[in-house]
Amino acid sequence: MEKIVIGIDVSKLTLDICIQENGVNRFDTIANTEKAIKSFLKQFVKRQNILIGMENTGRFNILLYNVLIQHSFAVYVINPLHLKKSMGLVRGKNDKIDSERIAVFLLKNYMDLQQWKPNSKVIEKIKL
Template sequence: MKKDRITLGVDVSKKTLDICHWGTHDFIKIENNSSGFKQLAKWMRGKGFVSSQVFFIMEYTGGYEYRFLQYCESKGLSYTRKSGLEIKKSMGMVRGKSDKQDSFRIAQYGEEKAYMLEPSGKLNSAIFDLKQLISFRKRLVRAMAGYKASSSERKAMYG
C-alpha cells in the first residue's frame, strides 16, 4: 500500500467534475475545462495536497474525461481509470445516487484498492482518435438503420 498517496475520486460528467478526498471528505465541484482545472490546482494547494502525491481515480466515461486526462498529463499528475461496473460491484448495495456520493465512492474504492492500483500510462492520441471515430461511426450506422426502417414503414403505410 502506498501511504504517501493522496487518493482523489473523480466523478466525470460532460460539463463538470466532482472530486472528493476519501479520508477528509473534502469535496470540490469544478467545470470540466481549463478554468475549472485552475480552480482545482488552487483547491489542492489550499488543502496542502502535494501534486507528486496526488492520485486521481475515475470511471471510463467514453471520452468526457479526455480534457481532464490531458490536464493531468501536462501537470505530471497520476491517474487511473476503472470501469464503472468494477467500482459498483466492489461497493455492494448502496443507497442514494448523486455526483458527490459517486465521487466519494470512487475515492473509497481507490483507498481500498490502493495496493493494486497503478497509474495509467500516457495517452496515445492516435489510438484515442481512432476510438472516437469508431464510436462516432457506430452512432451513425445506428441512426441510418433507424432512418431506413422509418422510411420503409412510411412506404408501406402510404404507398
C-alpha cells in the same frame, strides 16, 4: 507521509470531486473545462503522494486527461462495473456520493490497479 486521494465523478458539464486528506473528506464541484481543471489542480502541483481516480466515461474524460498529462499525479481510471461490484448494494446515488465512493475504492485498491497512461498520438487520431 499521508496520501491525498481525489475521487472524481465526471459528467458532461461538471466534475464532482471528493478530496480525502488526513481522514477528512472535502467536496468540490467544478466545470468540466480545461481552465477550471487547471485552476483546481494548482493546489496539488507541489504536493506528493496524490492519487486521482475516476470512472471511465468515454469522451467526457478527455479534457481531464489532457490536463493530467501535464502533471505527474498517479491517475487511475476505474471500470464502472468493477466499482459497482466492489460497493455491493448501496442506497442513495448522486454525483457527490459517487465521487466519495471512487475515492474510498481507490484508497483501498490502488496497489492492485494499473496506473493510467495516456494513449499515443497515433491511437488518439484513430479514435477520432
